[in-house]
Amino acid sequence: MIDTHPTSYKGVIPTPTWAFRQYERIRHWLPDGLPMDQRPNPQLLDNLLPLANQFQVYVFDAFGVLNAGPRAFPAAIQRFRELQRMGKHVQILSNAATASHAKLVEKYRRMGFDITPDQLISSRWLLEQSLANRAREGLWGVIAPENSEPDTLPLNWQPVRPPVTEQLKRKLDGYDGLIMLSSEDWNEEMQAVLEATLTERPRPLEIANPDLVAPRGDCLTLEPGFFAHRAREASGTLPQFYGKPYAPAFQAVIERFTDIPPGQILMVGDTLHTDILGGQNAGMKTLLVTAEGSLQGMDIPNCIAQSAIAPDFIAPEI
Structure with a gap:
């Protein structure tokens, strides 16, 4: 299938640097971040493995973390399976909205992620819940x-x-x-x-x-x-x-695990202004992945300094 999402607008072709600047330009329309005295000093890791026993729930962004378009990352599939074998709760929290919930579950299963419908929260699903609750x-x-x-x-x-x-x-x-x-x-x-x-x-x-x-x-x-x-x-x-970084997306995760404190939930994402910002505001811990995704090739410490959004952990991949 040919992807028909736009890759330019009025002569501008988006790059990671351009996208970061655009997020900074609308920063005042996004949720507030942590106060300066509560911002973590990120710990650098090679991957998620050292954290595998530290949390009870692992929440993964999709694009840039698990896959890039139709291409799934082999290391992500392996880590996903390892966490499931360990008995950890694993969720995908995606801003995807083109596909229905059922089709999105099917897509990630075809890629190699063994998930059930209750392991996926998409922004499409959040919208549909809102429409069902308020006509x-x-x-x-x-x-x-x-x-x-x-x-x-x-x-x-x-x-x-x-x-x-x-x-x-x-x-x-x-x-x-x-x-x-x-x-x-x-x-x-x-x-x-x-x-x-x-x-x-x-x-x-x-x-x-x-x-x-x-x-x-x-x-x-x-x-x-x-x-x-x-x-x-x-x-x-x-x-x-609907979706990240706004509170309802993260609240939907918390409501699925009411017996687990938010601090025992790790949000894993590739975008400071959506995954990390939203996860921190919900009280979760956060891991920023950098090898692929929205910050690929950028100066990560400089991005953190400019945005004042600091994750708890940084790794190139999961």
């Missing part, structure tokens, strides 16, 4: 490719997909709210009409995936969070975000 009135536009099965969303909806036509513009103007599941096939022209309709008539905008970028092997793709913040700046509409 959205009226007709909503859902930004998602056809293969994303948006019919799993419990609301009255219509698809919003390219190309831009006068009919699409009229439909956009009539929706009572908009949901963005995926940035697949999204482009500058579609972004312009989204910003125009929200400027003309502000309405709810709910974003399943808060990520600005995602590592997909040899490139970074632009994700819904990037386009949502552009829409916010253009229209003044404040999006509702």
